[in-house]
Amino acid sequence: MSRIAGCFQKLAEEGRTALIPYVVAGDPRQAFTVPLMHKLVESGADILELGVPFSDPMAEGPVIQLAHERALANGTTLSKVLAMVSEFRKTDSTTPVLLMGYANPVMHMGYRNFANAAVAAGLDGLLTVDIPPEEVDGINGELQRVEMDNIFLVAPTTPDERIARIASRASGFIYYVSLKGVTGAGNLDTVEVASRVGAIRRHSSLPVAVGFGIKDAASARAVAQTADGVVVGSALVNTMAEVIERGGESDAAIAAAASLLGDIRRGIDSPA
Amino acid sequence: MSTSTKQDAYAAVPDAQGRFGEYGGKYVSETLMAALSELEAVYAELSVDEKFQRELDDDLTHYVGRPSPLYEAVRWSDMIGGARIYLKREDLNHTGAHKVNNTIGQALLAKHMGKKRVIAETGAGQHGVATATIAARLGLECQVFMGEEDIRRQALNVYRMKLLGAEVISVTSGSRTLKDAMNEAMRDWVTNVDDTFYIIGTVAGPHPYPLLVRDFQCVIGREARAQCLAQAGRLPDALVACVGGGSNAIGLFHPFLNDEDVAMYGVEAGGHGLATSDHAAPLNAGTPGVLHGNRTYLMQDDDGQIMHTHSISAGLDYPGVGPEHSWLKDIGRVNYVVADDDEALRAFHTLTRVEGIMPALESSHALAYAEKLAASMTPQQMIVVNLSGRGDKDIHTVAQIDGIEF
Numbered sequence: 082m083s084r085i086a087g088c089f090q091k092l093a094e095e096g097r098t099a100l101i102p103y104v105v106a107g108d109p110r111q112a113f114t115v116p117l118m119h120k121l122v123e124s125g126a127d128i129l130e131l132g133v134p135f136s137d138p139m140a141e142g143p144v145i146q147l148a149h150e151r152a153l154a155n156g157t158t159l160s161k162v163l164a165m166v167s168e169f170r171k172t173d174s175t176t177p178v179l180l181m182g183y184a185n186p187v188m189h190m191g192y193r194n195f196a197n198a199a200v201a202a203g204l205d206g207l208l209t210v211d212i213p214p215e216e217v218d219g220i221n222g223e224l225q226r227v228e229m230d231n232i233f234l235v236a237p238t239t240p241d242e243r244i245a246r247i248a249s250r251a252s253g254f255i256y257y258v259s260l261k262g263v264t265g266a267g268n269l270d271t272v273e274v275a276s277r278v279g280a281i282r283r284h285s286s287l288p289v290a291v292g293f294g295i296k297d298a299a300s301a302r303a304v305a306q307t308a309d310g311v312v313v314g315s316a317l318v319n320t321m322a323e324v325i326e327r328g329g330e331s332d333a334a335i336a337a338a339a340s341l342l343g344d345i346r347r348g349i350d351s352p353a
Numbered sequence: 354m355s356t357s358t359k360q361d362a363y364a365a366v367p368d369a370q371g372r373f374g375e376y377g378g379k380y381v382s383e384t385l386m387a388a389l390s391e392l393e394a395v396y397a398e399l400s401v402d403e404k405f406q407r408e409l410d411d412d413l414t415h416y417v418g419r420p421s422p423l424y425e426a427v428r429w430s431d432m433i434g435g436a437r438i439y440l441k442r443e444d445l446n447h448t449g450a451h452k453v454n455n456t457i458g459q460a461l462l463a464k465h466m467g468k469k470r471v472i473a474e475t476g477a478g479q480h481g482v483a484t485a486t487i488a489a490r491l492g493l494e495c496q497v498f499m500g501e502e503d504i505r506r507q508a509l510n511v512y513r514m515k516l517l518g519a520e521v522i523s524v525t526s527g528s529r530t531l532k533d534a535m536n537e538a539m540r541d542w543v544t545n546v547d548d549t550f551y552i553i554g555t556v557a558g559p560h561p562y563p564l565l566v567r568d569f570q571c572v573i574g575r576e577a578r579a580q581c582l583a584q585a586g587r588l589p590d591a592l593v594a595c596v597g598g599g600s601n602a603i604g605l606f607h608p609f610l611n612d613e614d615v616a617m618y619g620v621e622a623g624g625h626g627l628a629t630s631d632h633a634a635p636l637n638a639g640t641p642g643v644l645h646g647n648r649t650y651l652m653q654d655d656d657g658q659i660m661h662t663h664s665i666s667a668g669l670d671y672p673g674v675g676p677e678h679s680w681l682k683d684i685g686r687v688n689y690v691v692a693d694d695d696e697a698l699r700a701f702h703t704l705t706r707v708e709g710i711m712p713a714l715e716s717s718h719a720l721a722y723a724e725k726l727a728a729s730m731t732p733q734q735m736i737v738v739n740l741s742g743r744g745d746k747d748i749h750t751v752a753q754i755d756g757i758e759f
């Protein structure tokens with residue numbers, strides 16, 4: 082069983098919801114990311130999602146766009162992101178790590194090269210925003226060869242009959258995009274989310290994580306009522322960016338992120 | 354390949370997945386997949402619907418002013434002393450460029466789909482102006498995304514769009530040019546996908562855009578082919594068009610693809626030269642990758658990051674190119690060449706002075722190459738150049754280079 086599947090199974094047995102923080106690898110500095118990853122695990126993260134910086138992050142809102150720009154400006158590349166995963170694995174062999182990014186850097190490295198490098202680094206999954214099932218054949222074979230999970234998005238606009246098609250190509254979990262919009266948008270509708278998560282469950286037995294627009298303990302808690310996992314991205318990225326902008330040190334930024342994630346963890350875990 | 358299999362090949366792309374060989378496709382986030390499927394279905398129906406086609410033709414005739422003339426540039430051809438050069442006068446269209454052929458078509462689709470709002474990206478501002486124009490006429494709400502850098506370069510078109518009632522949204526992310534405007538338009542579309550139609554300005558983007566934009570622009574080549582036969586009694590020896598995203602070029606080329614004796618030249622922006630990194634010539638100096646929903650030749654670095662581009666003309670300042678051009682390059686049907694900033698600028702001045710026609714700086718790239726090509730040919734031969742737009746919008750840029758402040 083993959084580390085991701087194992088993680089969801091264990092949490093399900095404990096009746097808990099996975100907390101999945103998203104941060105952009107290399108933002109604001111390359112040396113910042115591995116200590117941050119460890120700290121997020123200490124603060125309640127079950128799975129880590131690292132954004133791979135891209136010059137044209139089309140699905141991102143302003144907060145995460147800026148994080149991509151900062152990471153690129155300091156020379157963060159896909160190879161360097163994989164090196165960060167490798168470094169993290171030296172002292173944490175249990176927490177699943179997945180990358181979320183865009184097709185071009187992975188395609189440019191070559192699907193085969195990527196799969197080999199990713200498995201060597203100890204990566205568990207890949208979510209490529211702009212590779213829908215229609216375009217996945219090339220990469221899926223390579224990911225399957227190295228038993229790496231391929232995480233797919235399901236959107237509010239995805240028709241029911243498409244969900245089955247997506248699920249048939251997915252592994253690890255399904256990522257439900259909770260709103261029509263970019264990351265960090267403010268129009269989350271938790272009733273709608275519950276109904277859509279229900280629809281996904283009718284077509285797939287994979288765990289369902291929900292992301293985009295979850296920014297605090299309250300929204301995370303609401304989503305956790307129905308989802309197996311909650312992804313928090315922009316709120317964390319923004320919290321850290323604010324500390325750095327005010328002239329704060331890396332440690333202070335990491336502490337601020339940890340504190341926010343801790344709040345969200347307690348929100349999710351508190352009895353209904 | 355025999356002639357007939359080649360002909361089948363041109364008609365067979367894109368396939369049902371929107372692929373031109375290994376290029377094209379639908380590389381977008383899941384949120385947009387349903388909207389693209391809907392657009393595909395609507396277009397499949399309307400593209401063979403006589404009433405829709407009549408509506409489109411009517412607009413092209415009475416609103417745009419088509420057919421655009423095919424004009425023999427007599428003095429310029431004499432001056433060069435080689436092949437006779439004919440200009441396909443897309444500059445004479447309403448709004449001053451070929452862009453309107455496509456915006457009219459897409460706006461009609463939007464109307465049929467009941468969308469109340471249209472959005473567009475723009476570089477030079479020509480596509481933005483054409484979109485704002487048709488939105489004004491159809492009473493649609495219109496927002497145009499434009500890079501901060503291009504807003505500075507194309508102030509006249511920005512004001513034109515505002516006069517037409519469109520809102521111009523300044524894009525400050527990334528390189529602040531056309532590619533970033535397209536990112537921002539995609540983000541808006543994801544957010545407002547229920548009531549908004551995204552009018553893409555060139556043959557790029559995810560399927561079915563490269564197909565439908567090509568179809569709407571093919572009026573250029575269909576007219577030109579008939580005009581060549583009527584006016585010169587023959588088909589041309591060569592076609593020349595500039596290539597930004599590639600819509601004016603594919604519009605001219607496509608109806609001639611089966612005419613094997615007609616050579617084709619797509620002219621990319623050489624900027625400061627291919628030896629520098631300041632150009633916008635992905636077909637000449639790039640490698641295949643994925644950007645803006647399709648797989649195509651791109652300007653990218655070793656990490657697969659999209660590179661900064663440069664061209665004197667904002668409309669060619671784009672790191673990608675329509676996927677059909679990538680395919681036409683690989684199969685060798687079209688030659689992709691470059692003209693640099695200086696060559697384009699010289700051609701701008703030459704045509705203005707010799708023919709009294711002020712071309713857009715984008716089109717000036719095609720003119721610059723055509724001049725060289727004509728010089729290597731004989732007066733018995735004939736070239737058609739797509740004069741994709743007029744140069745009024747560029748007067749500011751040209752004046753600045755000449756050190757003139759208004």
Ligand SMILES: Cc1ncc(COP(=O)(O)O)c(C=O)c1O
Nearest residue numbers: 479597598599600601668715742
């Ligand atoms: C006059 C003119 N020609 C050409 C172009 C380039 O676009 P395309 O390659 O799609 O024809 C533009 C784009 O703005 C333009 O305004």
